[in-house]
Amino acid sequence: MSEFTVGARQRDAVSVLELKGYLDAHTAPELERAFQAQLDEQRYDIVVNFKDLSYISSAGLGVLMQFIEDVRKNNGDIKLCNMSARVYNVFDLLGFPMLYEIFDEEDEAVKKFLNKTGNLT
Amino acid sequence: MNNRQRIFLTVAVSALLLDTLYLFIHRALSASGALQADLLHTTLILFAFAGGGIYYYRASMGEEEQPMRLIGRLVIAATLFMLVIGITQLAATTHFTVTIHSEVTSDGDVLAPSSFAALVITIVLSVIGGVCALMVFSSLTRLVFLKRKKRTRRNFLLLLISGGTYIILDFLADANGFGLRSIETFGIIAYTITIIAILINAFHFSWILLLSRREKLINLMLTLLGFTLFLILTIYVNNESETALALRAYHPMLQSFVSTVFEFATASMGIGFAGTLLHLPTAREFDRKKMEISSLRNLSRLITQVFDFDELMTTTTHLALEVSEGDAAWLEIFTSTGRANSGHTAMRNGTRTSLLNITNDDIALLRTSDGGPLRQLALTTGGPVLIQDLASDLRLDVKTRDSRSIGTILMLPLSSHGDIIGLLNVTKQEAYAFDQDAMNVLSAFADMVSVAIENSNLIRESIVKERMQQELLVAQEMQRSLLPQQLPHSSRFEIAARSLPAFEVGGDYFDVMPLDETHLGVVVGDVSGKGVSAALYMAQLKGIFQALTSADTFSTRDILIRMNTPLCLSMERKSFISLLYAILDTQNGVLTYSRAGHCPLLHVRNGQAHYLQPGGMALGLDDGTRFSDTLREEQLKLEDGDILVMYTDGITEARNPQDEEFQYERLTRSATAKVNGSAGEILDAIIADVHTYSARADAEDDMTLLVLRWGGRV
Numbered sequence: 094m095s096e097f098t099v100g101a102r103q104r105d106a107v108s109v110l111e112l113k114g115y116l117d118a119h120t121a122p123e124l125e126r127a128f129q130a131q132l133d134e135q136r137y138d139i140v141v142n143f144k145d146l147s148y149i150s151s152a153g154l155g156v157l158m159q160f161i162e163d164v165r166k167n168n169g170d171i172k173l174c175n176m177s178a179r180v181y182n183v184f185d186l187l188g189f190p191m192l193y194e195i196f197d198e199e200d201e202a203v204k205k206f207l208n209k210t211g212n213l214t
Numbered sequence: 215m216n217n218r219q220r221i222f223l224t225v226a227v228s229a230l231l232l233d234t235l236y237l238f239i240h241r242a243l244s245a246s247g248a249l250q251a252d253l254l255h256t257t258l259i260l261f262a263f264a265g266g267g268i269y270y271y272r273a274s275m276g277e278e279e280q281p282m283r284l285i286g287r288l289v290i291a292a293t294l295f296m297l298v299i300g301i302t303q304l305a306a307t308t309h310f311t312v313t314i315h316s317e318v319t320s321d322g323d324v325l326a327p328s329s330f331a332a333l334v335i336t337i338v339l340s341v342i343g344g345v346c347a348l349m350v351f352s353s354l355t356r357l358v359f360l361k362r363k364k365r366t367r368r369n370f371l372l373l374l375i376s377g378g379t380y381i382i383l384d385f386l387a388d389a390n391g392f393g394l395r396s397i398e399t400f401g402i403i404a405y406t407i408t409i410i411a412i413l414i415n416a417f418h419f420s421w422i423l424l425l426s427r428r429e430k431l432i433n434l435m436l437t438l439l440g441f442t443l444f445l446i447l448t449i450y451v452n453n454e455s456e457t458a459l460a461l462r463a464y465h466p467m468l469q470s471f472v473s474t475v476f477e478f479a480t481a482s483m484g485i486g487f488a489g490t491l492l493h494l495p496t497a498r499e500f501d502r503k504k505m506e507i508s509s510l511r512n513l514s515r516l517i518t519q520v521f522d523f524d525e526l527m528t529t530t531t532h533l534a535l536e537v538s539e540g541d542a543a544w545l546e547i548f549t550s551t552g553r554a555n556s557g558h559t560a561m562r563n564g565t566r567t568s569l570l571n572i573t574n575d576d577i578a579l580l581r582t583s584d585g586g587p588l589r590q591l592a593l594t595t596g597g598p599v600l601i602q603d604l605a606s607d608l609r610l611d612v613k614t615r616d617s618r619s620i621g622t623i624l625m626l627p628l629s630s631h632g633d634i635i636g637l638l639n640v641t642k643q644e645a646y647a648f649d650q651d652a653m654n655v656l657s658a659f660a661d662m663v664s665v666a667i668e669n670s671n672l673i674r675e676s677i678v679k680e681r682m683q684q685e686l687l688v689a690q691e692m693q694r695s696l697l698p699q700q701l702p703h704s705s706r707f708e709i710a711a712r713s714l715p716a717f718e719v720g721g722d723y724f725d726v727m728p729l730d731e732t733h734l735g736v737v738v739g740d741v742s743g744k745g746v747s748a749a750l751y752m753a754q755l756k757g758i759f760q761a762l763t764s765a766d767t768f769s770t771r772d773i774l775i776r777m778n779t780p781l782c783l784s785m786e787r788k789s790f791i792s793l794l795y796a797i798l799d800t801q802n803g804v805l806t807y808s809r810a811g812h813c814p815l816l817h818v819r820n821g822q823a824h825y826l827q828p829g830g831m832a833l834g835l836d837d838g839t840r841f842s843d844t845l846r847e848e849q850l851k852l853e854d855g856d857i858l859v860m861y862t863d864g865i866t867e868a869r870n871p872q873d874e875e876f877q878y879e880r881l882t883r884s885a886t887a888k889v890n891g892s893a894g895e896i897l898d899a900i901i902a903d904v905h906t907y908s909a910r911a912d913a914e915d916d917m918t919l920l921v922l923r924w925g926g927r928v
Contacts, residue, residue: 118743118745151742152744155790159787161787162787186811186814187835188832191831192835
């Protein structure tokens with residue numbers, strides 16, 4: 094069974110979560126904790142990088158749904174990037190592109206956040 | 215008393231009575247008054263004593279073998295005989311002039327009671343003496359066989375044979391043994407062997423070792439008393455005393471029997487006394503060891519009590535006190551500690567205690583020098599803590615040191631998987647009460663208690679688990695009943711479907727419902743997540759779905775839009791449902807379908823597969839207009855031989871041991887391999903392919919597959 098890990102780093106005011114491995118019902122709590130940690134720090138601009146994620150199940154998608162409301166209420170967002178074709182297909186079938194912005198590259202996602210704050214100030 | 219015993223007793227008593235009668239008659243007729251050991255007398259006596267002996271031996275057979283009780287019986291028998299001798303002597307000197315004199319007759323020396331009264335006394339004395347000797351012999355026999363070894367029987371047989379031989383030879387010699395002088399020599403040899411056999415057989419006191427100190431003291435006195443009594447009796451019945459003469463007058467064999475038995479008893483008691491005396495100095499130490507052993511053996515009780523935690527705690531406390539011979543003991547078990555942080559002083563959610571001779575208030579008063587509770591000392595140390603002198607130990611609070619009710623405290627942490635799960639404490643009033651031995655024993659005891667507690671917890675957990683398993687099986691049965699038991703079919707179409715949950719229950723759903731005479735609703739859905747939560751939503755999904763589908767609309771899009779709102783409201787944020795809904799017009803073969811985020815519909819026509827994927831997002835994700843905005847409805851006119859395959863992602867995402875997924879290409883291949891087969895055959899083929907691919911019988915994800923075949927087969 095493949096492992097699943099979440100790495101968190103900061104790019105300016107934006108938090109980047111790097112997912113790696115196999116995200117299913119068993120490993121989803123790991124991602125939940127990672128999101129919760131960001132919310133606890135009141136960081137609401139979150140980019141999730143899927144570069145090294147080989148599989149995502151519906152439970153994994155559920156974690157995104159679980160936090161999106163809170164994040165958006167606090168003027169933040171969860172943006173997704175670097176998805177493999179297979180992972181994107183899962184998102185696409187379920188209609189997630191309608192709910193989340195999905196970027197090819199992490200830079201684009203981060204830039205989108207920074208522009209937003211730039212506009213505000 | 216059973217029948218056979220009664221026969222022995224009857225024989226003995228009758229023989230005795232007959233013999234007495236015979237002696238009286240003989241005396242009345244005889245001029246000299248001499249008693250003669252003639253054939254009739256001898257035979258009757260043998261019958262009487264054999265019968266009585268066997269009866270007594272059998273009667274005492276069932277009794278518990280308690281060596282001290284047997285010794286007590288020996289002493290009683292000796293005392294009884296002494297009393298009888300005393301009384302007869304007294305009677306003889308005050309009331310009768312009883313003498314037994316040797317009388318020389320033509321047959322040699324003959325003993326004759328001087329009067330009729332003397333005869334009565336002779337008989338009484340002899341019978342009681344014989345009975346006592348029988349009692350003594352029987353008790354000795356049992357003592358010898360108490361700790362039976364291989365040689366015991368042989369040694370005892372030697373005693374029986376040599377003793378018997380001696381008694382017979384002595385009698386023959388006495389009766390002037392057919393004029394054979396050598397008989398006397400043989401008699402002396404037999405007697406010597408008998409004495410040796412007696413000495414050998416008298417060493418039967420290995421049980422003394424196991425007696426407690428108190429019992430040893432009692433035994434010492436008993437054996438001393440027995441030895442003294444039997445020594446006196448032995449001397450008495452061997453010399454030319456009145457008693458010896460009376461016994462001999464009654465029958466020479468009786469006298470030799472009684473004296474031999476008394477010699478045996480004297481030797482036994484002497485050796486018993488010496489043995490007890492030798493064991494006495496070690497008795498106290500031995501007692502303690504024995505206590506420890508028996509306490510540790512009592513630990514097996516702990517094992518049987520794992521089903522009742524409270525009882526286990528009580529027993530543990532009692533045994534701790536017993537093992538340590540302490541004055542007070544208490545056990546603390548920390549319940550549901552944060553196991554992850556095995557910090558010794560971590561907050562404990564709760565403590566269960568079992569107290570013995572001490573109260574919670576007493577314990578609360580015991581404090582360390584920094585004011586913390588005493589247990590802190592053991593918890594920070596992690597190992598056993600022994601406070602030898604409470605009054606002078608600087609680790610303790612001044613107040614605690616001043617309270618003089620406790621001298622020594624031993625605290626033993628109980629641990630399981632490296633965590634301290636409890637604390638066993640024993641105290642004693644005196645200081646320096648526990649030595650290294652006591653500490654070792656108690657440490658071993660504490661280890662066993664830890665194991666017992668661990669087992670108790672495991673059993674409790676497994677009982678809970680078992681119950682959950684049962685509940686899940688019930689849920690599984692109920693979920694199965696939510697899926698259609700029979701699928702409709704007609705000459706125009708056939709449907710086969712199967713749902714295989716990964717666990718007992720799953721989140722997959724399928725249904726086939728006739729909406730009216732010509733319309734059939736077919737649905738396959740997948741609740742996000744797995745297990746019980748998914749199963750509960752699946753049940754809800756079925757409810758909502760059945761409530762909303764009706765004959766008033768055949769638009770699959772309408773129905774799904776209607777379903778979305780209640781599902782959004784009722785489900786957790788992180789849950790959602792993908793669903794594929796199709797309505798088949800069974801008259802003209804037109805299929806109307808919508809896809810709410812579900813896997814695309816597979817359509818096979820003329821061996822060619824197409825995946826149909828109209829737009830639509832999963833139910834429960836968005837309760838605004840986005841759902842309806844994206845949801846599409848499409849139609850497909852089925853032709854004869856068309857095959858439709860609806861499935862959940864458990865099929866396409868089934869993985870092989872190399873972690874590769876089954877994927878659409880393989881599904882296509884499986885679905886097109888048997889285009890001429892029935893719906894059921896196609897279904898079986900696909901499922902078989904998935905199982906073969908994943909190389910395992912149990913799936914990781916719920917799998918549902920529905921195959922619909924339109925029109926006759928090509």
